[in-house]
Amino acid sequence: xxxxxxxxxxxxxxxxxxxxxxxxxxxxxxxxxxxxxxxxxxxxxxxxxxxxxxxxxxxxxxxxxxxxxxxxxxxxxxxxxxxxxxxxxxxxxxxxxxxxxxxxxxxxxxxxxxxxxxxxxxxxx
Numbered sequence: 001x002x003x004x005x006x007x008x009x010x011x012x013x014x015x016x017x018x019x020x021x022x023x024x025x026x027x028x029x030x031x032x033x034x035x036x037x038x039x040x041x042x043x044x045x046x047x048x049x050x051x052x053x054x055x056x057x058x059x060x061x062x063x064x065x066x067x068x069x070x071x072x073x074x075x076x077x078x079x080x081x082x083x084x085x086x087x088x089x090x091x092x093x094x095x096x097x098x099x100x101x102x103x104x105x106x107x108x109x110x111x112x113x114x115x116x117x118x119x120x121x122x123x124x125x
Contacts, residue, residue, distance in 0.1 A: 029122050030091055032083040035115040040077065042110035049106040050079065056099035057083070063090020078115070084122065091119075 038046045047069070054067040066084035085091045094100055107114065 030085040030087050031120040031122050032091060032117065034081040034117045036079045037113040037115050038077050038079055039111050042112060046079065046110050046112055049103055053099050053103040057094060060097065061090065061094055063093060
């Protein structure tokens with residue numbers, strides 16, 4: 001397909017298309033990795049709360065590109081969030097959203113410990 005495109009339009013058009021694909025896919029550059037230790041008694045409710053935060057973030061925040069929730073393969077009490085935003089400003093918007101407030105309040109109520117939150121700049125995907 002790319003060869004046919006090149007034959008029909010030339011290298012400049014192909015390079016423009018590739019640039020658009022890679023630039024579009026590389027817009028999300030700010031990564032947040034958060035890790036939580038969840039008491040067994042609160043696990044199901046915390047996972048529901050996490051799903052709510054993830055779904056609302058993706059649906060309501062233009063700058064939120066990815067929001068994965070994972071548990072440890074063996075340590076089921078560990079839950080990790082992998083969040084990707086356009087930039088730090090988009091993450092800052094995330095922290096002002098009502099669903100984030102609901103999630104934060106739930107952490108306290110459920111006795112969930114925040115093990116750590118780390119911030120990264122994604123170089124490539």
